[in-house]
Amino acid sequence: MNSERQNMIKTPPRIPNVLTIAGVDPSGGAGVLADLKTFSALGAYGMGVVAALTAQNTTGVTGVHAVPADFVARQIDTLFADVRIDAVKLGMLGTAEITRAVAARLRRHGVARLVVDPVMVAKSGHHLLAADAVAALRDEVLPLAEVLTPNLPEAEVLLGGGAIRDTARMRDAARRLRALGPRVVLVKGGHLPGAECVDVIDDGDGQIELRAPRIATENTHGTGCTLSAAIAALLPRRAGVREAIRDAKDYLTRALAAADELSVGRGHGPVQHFWRQWKADDRRPAG
Numbered sequence: 001m002n003s004e005r006q007n008m009i010k011t012p013p014r015i016p017n018v019l020t021i022a023g024v025d026p027s028g029g030a031g032v033l034a035d036l037k038t039f040s041a042l043g044a045y046g047m048g049v050v051a052a053l054t055a056q057n058t059t060g061v062t063g064v065h066a067v068p069a070d071f072v073a074r075q076i077d078t079l080f081a082d083v084r085i086d087a088v089k090l091g092m093l094g095t096a097e098i099t100r101a102v103a104a105r106l107r108r109h110g111v112a113r114l115v116v117d118p119v120m121v122a123k124s125g126h127h128l129l130a131a132d133a134v135a136a137l138r139d140e141v142l143p144l145a146e147v148l149t150p151n152l153p154e155a156e157v158l159l160g161g162g163a164i165r166d167t168a169r170m171r172d173a174a175r176r177l178r179a180l181g182p183r184v185v186l187v188k189g190g191h192l193p194g195a196e197c198v199d200v201i202d203d204g205d206g207q208i209e210l211r212a213p214r215i216a217t218e219n220t221h222g223t224g225c226t227l228s229a230a231i232a233a234l235l236p237r238r239a240g241v242r243e244a245i246r247d248a249k250d251y252l253t254r255a256l257a258a259a260d261e262l263s264v265g266r267g268h269g270p271v272q273h274f275w276r277q278w279k280a281d282d283r284r285p286a287g
Contacts, residue, residue, distance in 0.1 A: 016236035017084055018044040020229060021076065021102055022091025022119070023052035023064075029270030030222030031091060037273035038229035042251065044236075047083065049075040051102070052094040058221055058265030066094045069101040076105040087113035089232035090141065091225055096133040103140035113235050116145040116182070117228035118154045134158070143181030147241060149228045150177065152191040167198055167209065174202035184241045186231075188224070201245060210246065212253045219259035219269035226271055227252045 020035035028034065032048040039046030051072050055063040079085065088111050093099045106114060118137055120129040129137070138158055142148060152164045155173045158180070164173050167189065174187045184203040192198065199210045230248035238244040258272035272278075 013237070016044045016086040016233065017047065018087045018089065018229075018232050018236075019047045019049065019079065019085050020089045020091060020232075021049040021051055021072070021093070022089070022225070023054050023094065024050055025054055025056055025222070027057045027221075027265060027270070029058065029264070029268075030225045034222040034225045034270065034273065035089060035091065035229040038226050038251075039233045041273050041277060042230060042233040044086075044233040046233075047079060047085070049079065051098050052092055054092075057267070058269050059267035064094065066098060069095070069097040072098050073101045073105050076102070076109070080105075080109045085109075085111070086236040087115065087232045089115045089117065089229050091117050091228070092119040093129065093133065093137070095130050096136040099133045099136040100140055103136070103144065106141075106144050111144065112146065113232070114145050115147045115149065115228050115232040115235070116141055117149050117224055118158060119224065120154050120157060138180060142177075145182040146235070147184045147186060147228075147231055147245070148177060148182035149186045149188065149224065149231065151188045151224060155187055166192070167200065170198075170200045171202075171207055174200045174207060178202050178204065184245075186245055188227070190223070199249065201242060203241060208242070210249050212249060215253065215256040215259070217256055217259045218267075219262060219264075219271060220256065221268040221270050223252060223256070223271060226255060226273065 018039050020032055023031045025031040036046040036048055051067055053065040054061055093102060156164055159176055164170055170187045170189055174185045177185045187200045189198040195214055196211045197214050201208050227248055230251045231244050234244040234247050254275050255271040255273055258275035261272050262269055264270055
């Protein structure tokens with residue numbers, strides 16, 4: 001085969017391997033299980049390191065059991081010893097000890113594509129991050145992040161207080177959070193009232209607002225996990241971070257719009273991660 005012929009044959013795009021390090025929600029709406037659904041829906045091969053176990057359903061969290069920090073570290077080291085990992089998403093880490101152990105392993109393995117969702121409180125109000133872990137997250141993890149994705153309460157905690165009640169304050173919060181080390185900050189405005197959900201991106205080159213219609217549904221469990229996981233899945237295959245974030249927000253908006261197709265629990269149900277893959281004909285009962 002001549003060189004011209006060889007040049008005409010294109011190598012198939014490489015499927016990205018994406019890792020989530022987070023807690024497990026047995027109901028499947030948030031945490032590692034939701035992240036894996038998101039990775040799969042967006043064409044990435046998903047892997048999961050478990051940092052915490054929870055007892056929860058769509059109505060609340062009844063218990064949290066942290067995985068020993070040294071075993072979390074062993075999971076990470078064992079994966080990196082064998083598998084090419086193209087992006088990492090961090091979710092619920094739970095304790096300061098686990099947070100520091102994860103940060104040390106990310107540094108050791110030179111992780112560059114890191115999306116940090118600073119999970120602190122569940123939809124039910126249950127605290128998922130110990131108070132002393134906030135400082136560890138701020139000081140050791142945030143400087144490693146390519147993208148940080150706090151909602152408004154999380155941004156307020158990371159910045160030490162001060163209510164964020166409008167887009168002007170969101171812009172200021174994004175700027176101040178970026179000063180803590182992340183290369184890009186996405187402040188999510190879903191807690192603000194209005195017909196639109198407005199998010200603010202600060203990437204150092206400027207700030208932009210992303211707007212999407214607010215979807216009328218009670219099935220909002222795991223939206224933060226899903227958005228950050230979508231960004232991690234898309235980062236290896238998009239030209240830039242802004243493009244990955246835009247496409248991830250569009251994916252989440254459509255997953256929310258399709259959420260009422262599901263009937264999971266009596267509380268805040270999950271979004272429909274597979275809105276693109278699951279067709280109406282596939283859901284009809286046989287006969």
